[in-house]
Amino acid sequence: MLKKFQFIFLVLSSSLGYSQNCDDIIEDSVSYTTSMIYEDVVELMYKYSDVLSVDILGYSEFDQAIPLLKIEDSSFYGNKKPVLFVANIHAREFYSSKFLMKFTNHFLMSITNDSCTYNEASKYLKEYSFYIIPLANPDGLKIAQQDWDGIEQHRVEIDKIKRVGPYSDWKANGKGIDLNNNFDDGNFHLKHGRLFEENPASQGYKGDYPGQAIEAKLIQDLVDSIRPMITLSFHTKGDILFWADKGTHQKFKGLDTKLNKKASNKCGLIMARVSQNPKEYAAGLENYVRAKIDAIGVCVELSKPNNKDAQHPPEKFLELVWRKCKNLPLIYLNEFSRLYPEYSYLFD
Ligand SMILES: [Zn+2]
Structure with a gap:
């Protein structure tokens, strides 16, 4: 995949002439594939190289690149608050990747042209540095879309994994571990979710030990090194915010409540009740950041519930996700x- 990624870099760098206006490159109405995401990442990288840098966070179980985008104004000195936005922890939830890539595109457009989507976008760069992982689980996304290009050699092992429903409902990584059950938040041993599986499966298997899934471990290590003050992890079902758990809610002294009330009111999302039982809530990315680095972590479920595992159709993205939540981050x-002035002591 590295070769493929580098190839795309080269092709795009030699062929694209850019104009920095309100130019939305993220398409709106078809399923978002790994190769589309890679191509969009590279296009943004060349177009907005003043403020956007792209690294590879690492490689998935099946050797697919996991891009890490960083938006930062390095000409502006001073301490910046790191924030982390993550999508596609769950394989099938391609709306989450599209949302985060479209947000990134519109934010970058707005930095150079304040008449675009986000007024005064550049002012955020004086205060924040943005870390963005739009594709946390490339193997899983490929499996969910039956896009075997680059992972054909793993077909035999993939087919041995217990499959609950059609491929399009695949939620786990390529090894059959649900990444959002595999973070080392201190409660992994308690986790026994509603969809519990004892062995690798397309959903519901937490792994043998926390951080076993390469993809979860890479994100965990990034969190430990950059210590984001806010982490938003994007998922796709329910128009709901999972924003607090009983084990950590107290430590935020009401800051978590205030932040999520504002987002909930402005975007029309429900605030879930404070999660009570680590058996159900444990071992997600949002739990990890709250428990291990004492920072704000929210699981944002984009798009309305439909009472099934199947995702909404791609052509509904603008209506169900983008128009409703584009301002949320x-x-x-x-x-x-x-x-922050009132709560800065929480982050010392
Ligand atoms: Zn999810």
Whole structure:
């Protein structure tokens, strides 16, 4: 995959002439594939190289690149607050990747042209540095879309994994571990979710030990090194925010409540009740950041519930996700900036 990624870099760098206006490159109405995501990442990288840098966080179980985008104004000195946005922890949830890539594209457009989607986008770069992982689980996304290119050699082992429903419902990584059950939040041993599986499966298997899945471990290590003050992990079902758990809610002294109330009100998302039982809530990315680095972590479920595992059709993305939630990441940051003086002691 590295070769493929480098090849795309070269092709695009030699062929693209850019104009920095309101140019949305993320398409709106078809399934978002790994190769589309890679191509969009590279296009953004060349177009916005002043403020955007792209690294490879690492490689998935099946050797697919996991891109890490960083938006930062390096000409502006001073301590910046790191924030982390992650999508596609769950394989089938391609809306989450599309949302985060479209947010990134519109945010970058708006930095150079304030008449675009986000007014005064550049002011956020004086205060924040953005870390963005739009494709946390490339193997899983490929399996969910039956896009075997680059992972054909793993077909035999993939087919041995217990499959609950059609490929399009695949939620785990390529090895059959649900990444959002595999983080080392201190409660992994308690986790026994509703969809519990004892062995690798397309959903519901937490792994033998925390951090076993390469993809979860890579994100965990990034969190440990950059210590984001806010982590938003994007999923796709329910129009709901999972924003607090009983084990950590107390430590935020109401900051978590205030931030999520604002986002919930402005975007029309429900705030879940504070999760009570680690058997159900444990070992997600949001739990990890709350428990291990004492920072704000939210699981954002984009798009309305439909009472099934199947995702909404791709052509509904604009209506169900983008128009409703495009301001959500910056709503969190606006509210965080406003409240920070009162709560800065939490982050010392
Ligand atoms: Zn999910």
